[in-house]
Amino acid sequence: MEKEDNKSSRRNFLKLGALGSVALAGTAVVSTISCDDKEKTGKKVKVLTADGKLIEVDSSHVDHHASNDNFSKEEIRQGVEGKKFIRVIDLAKCANERKCIEGCQKAHNILAPIEYIKVKKMQDSELTSPYWFPTMCYHCDNPPCTKVCPVDATYKRSDGIVAMDYDRCIGCKFCMAACPYSARTFNFGRPEQLKFTEEHKNDTSDPNHCTTPFAQEGTVAKCDFCTDRSSKGLLPACVVECPNGAILHGDELEDVVTNGEDTFRLKKLLQDRGAYREFEELGTKPRVYYLPPVARNFPFEDATEAHNTKE
Amino acid sequence: MSEEKNIPESTKYETFTQEEYMIMKDDLLRPIEKIGKAGKIWIAFLTAVFLAGVVAYYLQESRGKYVTTGLRDYTMWGIYISNFLFLVALSLSSVFMSAILKLTNFEWYRPLSRIADVISLSSITMAGICIMISMGRPDRLHHLFIYGRIQSPIVWDIIVVATYFVTCVLVLFIALIPSLSTCKNHLKNLPKWQLKMYDILSFGWHGTAEQWKILKKTVLILTVLLIPLGIALRTVSAWLFSTTLRPEWDSTNFGAYFVSGSALLTVAVMIIAISSFRKLYHLEKYLTEMHFDKLGQAMVLMGLIYAYFNINEYLVPAYKMSGLHANHLLDLFVGNNAFFYWSVVFFGILVPSVLPMFKKMRKPLPLTIIALAVLIAGWFKFYLIVIPGLSHPLLPIQDVPASWKHYTPSLIEMTIVAATIAGTMLITTLFSRFFPIISVWEVAEGKLEGKEEIINYK
Ligand code: SF4
Ligand code: SF4
Numbered sequence: 001m002e003k004e005d006n007k008s009s010r011r012n013f014l015k016l017g018a019l020g021s022v023a024l025a026g027t028a029v030v031s032t033i034s035c036d037d038k039e040k041t042g043k044k045v046k047v048l049t050a051d052g053k054l055i056e057v058d059s060s061h062v063d064h065h066a067s068n069d070n071f072s073k074e075e076i077r078q079g080v081e082g083k084k085f086i087r088v089i090d091l092a093k094c095a096n097e098r099k100c101i102e103g104c105q106k107a108h109n110i111l112a113p114i115e116y117i118k119v120k121k122m123q124d125s126e127l128t129s130p131y132w133f134p135t136m137c138y139h140c141d142n143p144p145c146t147k148v149c150p151v152d153a154t155y156k157r158s159d160g161i162v163a164m165d166y167d168r169c170i171g172c173k174f175c176m177a178a179c180p181y182s183a184r185t186f187n188f189g190r191p192e193q194l195k196f197t198e199e200h201k202n203d204t205s206d207p208n209h210c211t212t213p214f215a216q217e218g219t220v221a222k223c224d225f226c227t228d229r230s231s232k233g234l235l236p237a238c239v240v241e242c243p244n245g246a247i248l249h250g251d252e253l254e255d256v257v258t259n260g261e262d263t264f265r266l267k268k269l270l271q272d273r274g275a276y277r278e279f280e281e282l283g284t285k286p287r288v289y290y291l292p293p294v295a296r297n298f299p300f301e302d303a304t305e306a307h308n309t310k311e
Numbered sequence: 312m313s314e315e316k317n318i319p320e321s322t323k324y325e326t327f328t329q330e331e332y333m334i335m336k337d338d339l340l341r342p343i344e345k346i347g348k349a350g351k352i353w354i355a356f357l358t359a360v361f362l363a364g365v366v367a368y369y370l371q372e373s374r375g376k377y378v379t380t381g382l383r384d385y386t387m388w389g390i391y392i393s394n395f396l397f398l399v400a401l402s403l404s405s406v407f408m409s410a411i412l413k414l415t416n417f418e419w420y421r422p423l424s425r426i427a428d429v430i431s432l433s434s435i436t437m438a439g440i441c442i443m444i445s446m447g448r449p450d451r452l453h454h455l456f457i458y459g460r461i462q463s464p465i466v467w468d469i470i471v472v473a474t475y476f477v478t479c480v481l482v483l484f485i486a487l488i489p490s491l492s493t494c495k496n497h498l499k500n501l502p503k504w505q506l507k508m509y510d511i512l513s514f515g516w517h518g519t520a521e522q523w524k525i526l527k528k529t530v531l532i533l534t535v536l537l538i539p540l541g542i543a544l545r546t547v548s549a550w551l552f553s554t555t556l557r558p559e560w561d562s563t564n565f566g567a568y569f570v571s572g573s574a575l576l577t578v579a580v581m582i583i584a585i586s587s588f589r590k591l592y593h594l595e596k597y598l599t600e601m602h603f604d605k606l607g608q609a610m611v612l613m614g615l616i617y618a619y620f621n622i623n624e625y626l627v628p629a630y631k632m633s634g635l636h637a638n639h640l641l642d643l644f645v646g647n648n649a650f651f652y653w654s655v656v657f658f659g660i661l662v663p664s665v666l667p668m669f670k671k672m673r674k675p676l677p678l679t680i681i682a683l684a685v686l687i688a689g690w691f692k693f694y695l696i697v698i699p700g701l702s703h704p705l706l707p708i709q710d711v712p713a714s715w716k717h718y719t720p721s722l723i724e725m726t727i728v729a730a731t732i733a734g735t736m737l738i739t740t741l742f743s744r745f746f747p748i749i750s751v752w753e754v755a756e757g758k759l760e761g762k763e764e765i766i767n768y769k
Binding site: 114149168182186193279308 | 378380382388442455460462466554701707708710711713
């Protein structure tokens with residue numbers, strides 16, 4: 001039954017995923033294409049005209065949007081228009097392969113032992129079987145972390161993402177105390193980390209959504225739902241890397257989530273599979289839903305070693 | 312003061328003579344004129360500790376906090392914040408002791424009020440510094456003014472700390488003006504600049520009836536203001552914690568619990584301060600056994616109130632042992648921190664609320680020892696509020712390096728904390744070297760009770 005609406009919704013998602021490069025830029029260009037008074041940047045971007053043609057124009061003609069790398073601070077704080085990013089994690093599929101963690105660390109230029117996404121061993125009672133439980137920032141709809149931030153360095157965007165402004169954060173770490181999910185990490189200036197940042201400071205290949213490509217020393221960082229990737233029509237790194245398809249990412253408004261292979265109607269999936277959110281009683285309203293670990297794909301295997309113990 | 316009229320005749324002291332006043336004044340000004348060897352060594356020691364803290368802070372900022380501190384993603388606040396809470400607690404001294412006692416006409420408090428004011432001021436100053444030290448990006452302090460948002464408890468805290476600081480400075484300084492004039496007129500063998508400083512700071516004080524009226528009114532208003540402000544200060548720093556969703560802090564009792572704990576610490580710190588000043592500056596005539604007796608009684612009262620709030624804070628959730636609290640409470644009661652927790656309960660609550668009930672224990676020496684125990688237990692209490700609170704998050708800590716799971720403060724952190732405490736004592740000591748630590752006029756006025764003669768003494 002999940003398969004039957006697969007095709008159409010997947011197309012939908014891909015279209016929504018492409019919001020940056022083609023679709024949105026297209027709407028922006030229509031009005032500006034004719035007036036030539038702007039200075040040319042020399043950088044070409046592909047846009048879709050109103051009559052469906054794909055053309056290449058100078059980037060100066062296009063209003064700033066996800067495809068252009070130079071968003072203004074204000075635009076970053078706004079979020080992607082018409083989107084509500086959401087995530088569903090199928091606990092029956094997680095085997096703690098840690099590929100999501102590695103993919104995330106690569107995408108965000110972070111080094112172990114810092115992990116934006118963690119996989120924990122959970123057991124609800126002694127009588128039940130343990131299961132693997134990936135946690136990350138849940139981009140709560142009632143986020144305690146943004147309430148306590150004294151300078152609005154952590155804020156809620158219109159697309160549901162709770163984002164970080166590394167340039168603004170004063171490092172009071174109050175948001176870390178406030179987050180009940182321990183989703184936040186702090187850049188304490190580990191020597192390797194500083195060295196890595198120094199070496200890669202000019203990389204622009206895969207920047208974060210924030211204006212600085214690296215979490216800065218003395219500031220807080222966390223999972224950002226890979227906004228830079230979704231704005232380019234790509235799925236978040238952890239979703240792509242998971243070999244078991246345990247993480248589904250999508251858009252609440254379009255009612256669709258996908259792990260890159262299978263696509264589901266969000267509401268139906270949540271309803272059919274008895275989805276829940278972590279610590280619902282705290283009222284944080286997380287944007288990440290869990291599907292209980294029933295009818296597992298594989299038996300639970302305890303990790304023979306702890307993975308992330310290097311200082 | 313208007314309330315002077317209500318004082319029954321029996322509590323009034325005899326009018327004393329000009330000579331008596333001069334003796335008193337000499338006693339109280341003496342510490343300013345000569346600094347003994349011990350005094351110099353003490354100041355040098357405190358300065359050294361303070362400078363060590365400055366160096367440690369420089370190292371912390373230049374080498375990176377991962378190598379210099381024990382702070383990690385879970386215990387990211389550490390002893391800096393415990394120490395902040397402790398210093399804020401001490402800074403309540405002025406409010407609780409001097410203001411309430413002043414307003415309620417506890418005349419015995421007159422010689423103590425300035426000591427209390429100085430401790431308040433020095434500890435609130437150091438508390439402010441503590442917040443900055445624990446910040447990841449102190450270079451961005453100005454962001455608080457550019458982007459500050461009033462819904463953040465941190466911003467409330469900063470506003471209250473700043474207001475409180477200013478009020479403390481005012482209340483201390485204004486009450487100091489007549490003493491400054493006394494210093495100017497009676498201290499001779501001092502460097503020129505110091506005399507000049509008295510002259511400038513005394514703002515042309517002549518002690519006219521009009522000036523006295525204004526002075527007393529201002530001090531009274533500020534004193535009245537200090538009470539709600541001090542309670543707000545303490546409550547807001549409790550709210551910093553209790554507004555979060557962490558089970559160990561998520562308590563409606565927290566504000567009252569902190570206020571009552573601070574009141575107890577305040578009594579303890581006053582006992583230690585007056586016992587030191589009394590010994591070092593030979594002020595036995597002014598800081599008498601009666602003061603220890605009264606403070607000992609206050610300690611029992613505050614101890615019992617604090618015990619009551621502690622029961623609310625721990626026993627009630629312990630009875631329910633709901634899932635979220637269980638981790639934390641079991642750790643405190645029978646787990647890793649149990650020994651620590653119970654010693655803090657013993658020295659920080661049981662000892663102060665029981666021992667000073669006996670008259671023998673309210674003598675200077677035993678009471679000072681009790682107060683010292685209470686103060687140390689008080690510091691560790693804040694350690695127990697912050698650190699185990701952070702190391703038991705709702706989701707288990709797994710798959711992280713060992714140093715992330717157990718917080719041990721590094722040498723650098725401990726040096727910095729020691730430096731802030733030394734800084735508090737240094738400010739207090741230096742103050743007492745330049746200004747009379749016991750307010751001459753307040754004591755004299757206390758003795759005269761309502762007689763206007765005080766204005767004629769210069
Ligand atoms: S999971 Fe934590 S960091 Fe993420 S939005 Fe919620 S409270 Fe904030
Ligand atoms: S650490 Fe940074 S993001 Fe977190 S509350 Fe403080 S200023 Fe805001």
